[in-house]
Amino acid sequence: MAEPLKEMFNAAYFDRLARTVQGAYPAFDVPAFHREVMHGLAGRELNARMRHASITLRKHLPQDFHRTVGVLKEVALEMPKGYTALLYPDLVALYGLDDPAFSLDALAYFTRFGSSEFAVREFLRRDLEGTLHVMRQWAEDESEHVRRLASEGSRPRLPWSFRLDAVLRDPRHTRPILTCLRSDPAPYVRKSVANHLNDISKDHPDYVVDLLRTWGLQHPATAWIAKHACRTLIKAGAQDALALFSYNKRVKVRVEDLRLAEDRLALGGTLEFAFELVSGSDQDQPLVIDYAIHYMKADGRHSRKVFKLKVLELPARAAITLRKRQRIVDLSTRKHHPGDHRVEVLVNGNSLAIAGFVLEIAHRQDAAPERLKA
Numbered sequence: 001m002a003e004p005l006k007e008m009f010n011a012a013y014f015d016r017l018a019r020t021v022q023g024a025y026p027a028f029d030v031p032a033f034h035r036e037v038m039h040g041l042a043g044r045e046l047n048a049r050m051r052h053a054s055i056t057l058r059k060h061l062p063q064d065f066h067r068t069v070g071v072l073k074e075v076a077l078e079m080p081k082g083y084t085a086l087l088y089p090d091l092v093a094l095y096g097l098d099d100p101a102f103s104l105d106a107l108a109y110f111t112r113f114g115s116s117e118f119a120v121r122e123f124l125r126r127d128l129e130g131t132l133h134v135m136r137q138w139a140e141d142e143s144e145h146v147r148r149l150a151s152e153g154s155r156p157r158l159p160w161s162f163r164l165d166a167v168l169r170d171p172r173h174t175r176p177i178l179t180c181l182r183s184d185p186a187p188y189v190r191k192s193v194a195n196h197l198n199d200i201s202k203d204h205p206d207y208v209v210d211l212l213r214t215w216g217l218q219h220p221a222t223a224w225i226a227k228h229a230c231r232t233l234i235k236a237g238a239q240d241a242l243a244l245f246s247y248n249k250r251v252k253v254r255v256e257d258l259r260l261a262e263d264r265l266a267l268g269g270t271l272e273f274a275f276e277l278v279s280g281s282d283q284d285q286p287l288v289i290d291y292a293i294h295y296m297k298a299d300g301r302h303s304r305k306v307f308k309l310k311v312l313e314l315p316a317r318a319a320i321t322l323r324k325r326q327r328i329v330d331l332s333t334r335k336h337h338p339g340d341h342r343v344e345v346l347v348n349g350n351s352l353a354i355a356g357f358v359l360e361i362a363h364r365q366d367a368a369p370e371r372l373k374a
Contacts, residue, residue, distance in 0.1 A: 008084050009049035011038060017053075017079060017087075024074035025061065033060045047160075050084075054091040065095055069106045076113045085114030093119035097126055104134045112145045118161050120153035128166050132173060139177045144186035150177050151192040157199040171200045171207055178211075183221040190225050197229035201241075205233055209240045217244070235290055235306040237349020247288055247348045252281035253314065255345050255353035265328055267336055267361045273343055274323040275353060279314050286313050287347055291324060294342040295334070296359065305334075306346065328359065336361065 014037050022028040037056045044052060061068040072088045079085065088110040096103030100123055107116035107123075123131040138150040152158065154174045156167040167173045174196065181193045201208040208229060217223040226244060233241035239249045254277075261272035271293075279285060289309045294302040309324060330336055338361045345353040 004046075005083075006044070006046040006049055008082075009041075009046070009053060011041075013084060014038065014053070017057075017075070020075050020078045021057070021061070021071065023078070025071045029060055033057070050087055050090055051094075053087055054094055057087075058091055058095055065099065066102065069096075069102070073106075073109060076110060079113075081113045083114060085110070086116075086118065088113070089116035089119035092116075093122040097122060100127065100130065100134075104131065108138060108141070108146050108149065111149045112143060115145075115152070116149055117152045117155075117158060120149065121158070121161055121164070124154065124164060125162075128164075128173065132177070136176050136180065139180040144184075144189050147181060147184060147186070148189045148192045151181055151189065151196050155192070155196045155199050157202070167200075168203055171204050175211065179215070182215050182225060183219045185221065190221055191228070194225045194228035197225070198232055201229065201233050205238055205241070208233070209238075209244060212244060231308075234288055234349065235308075235346075237346070239349070242288070242348055245288075246286050248285070249348055249350065251285055251287065251348045251350065252279065253285065253287065253347055253352070254278050254280060255347070256319075258343075258345060258353040258355045260343065260355050260357055262357065264358045264360060267359065268327070268329055270325050270327050271343070271357065272323070272325045273355065274321060275345060276319055276321050277314065277347070278319040279317050282316050284313050284315050287311070288349075289322065290346040292344040292346060293326075294344065296337045296339040296341055298337050300339075302342070304344075 014034055018030045018033050022030050037053055061071055076088055089107050092103050092106050104123060107120050110116050135150040135154055138146045141147050154177060156164045178193055178196060181189055184190050197208050212226045215222050217226055230241040242249055256276040256278055258275040265271060288311050290306050291309050292304050292306045294304050297303050310322060336359060338359055340356055341359050342354050342356045344351055
């Protein structure tokens with residue numbers, strides 16, 4: 001059984017943190033900090049532990065906020081990178097909102113050690129335009145971590161954070177940042193830009209397609225961003241999004257012999273299916289092939305989830321056999337229910353075949369630790 005994520009903030013971590021802080025700030029009271037930060041720790045979850053640590057740490061650091069940040073900058077150089085390093089920007093967001101110029105500069109520094117993507121949203125909520133002006137400058141920073149922060153921090157639907165309603169209403173707010181990053185050399189940054197645009201596409205699909213048209217897809221980095229940015233639109237069969245990549249909605253193919261290895265599955269088992277894809281065209285056809293599972297819900301209705309299967313170019317009058325295996329297990333984001341389920345084959349957004357199976361649940365297994373990637 002994997003150790004809970006919240007155990008990243010444990011006694012050993014806080015002991016190391018306290019001694020590292022003392023090295024940068026000799027007046028730091030290690031026993032008092034350790035005693036206070038450990039009080040009630042067992043009952044706190046991951047982010048609650050981090051927030052409690054931010055508040056407790058601030059109490060034992062210099063009253064002058066600038067000095068406190070200076071100490072934390074030294075500490076960040078000595079402590080591990082990763083999720084626990086979100087502690088420093090969290091403290092800045094808690095206590096630095098009234099000093100935005102200094103605080104945003106601090107966030108740009110700390111994002112290199114973990115990420116300031118959550119902390120910067122507090123500044124966006126306080127002053128959207130002013131903060132976006134600074135983030136537009138970050139988009140040209142020499143550090144890929146800072147450039148990514150410009151895009152990721154301003155995502156309208158950033159997971160684990162609140163939505164930026166102003167950006168959801170009018171995505172033009174972040175257009176200068178995304179345009180600046182449209183051909184960024186770092187995959188880390190490009191993935192963020194694509195996710196940002198995919199967020200926007202759920203509310204403003206035409207805006208995203210029109211923006212990508214103005215960018216052009218000649219640059220390989222831009223083409224990669226565009227393809228991933230349109231993944232939700234392509235799964236939904238949006239014709240304008242498909243056309244960006246030369247996928248014709250009116251594709252001339254048919255699915256033959258969609259077959260399931262089993263028509264009854266137990267929870268924890270593996271769904272396995274195969275089918276033939278046959279061209280009815282005298283020309284080669286670029287195809288994006290997805291599949292959907294129609295899951296039974298608790299109320300007896302179905303919920304459709306689309307997954308990627310394959311992207312290929314099918315030669316004229318050719319045929320190809322495709323296969324897929326997927327375990328049917330409970331996830332942190334999905335609980336299964338017994339009853340009739342369906343598998344649907346989608347080609348360039350068109351539904352071409354459906355087959356059914358029955359899911360049986362004798363007992364509920366533990367939720368998997370990771371999400372299934374669509």
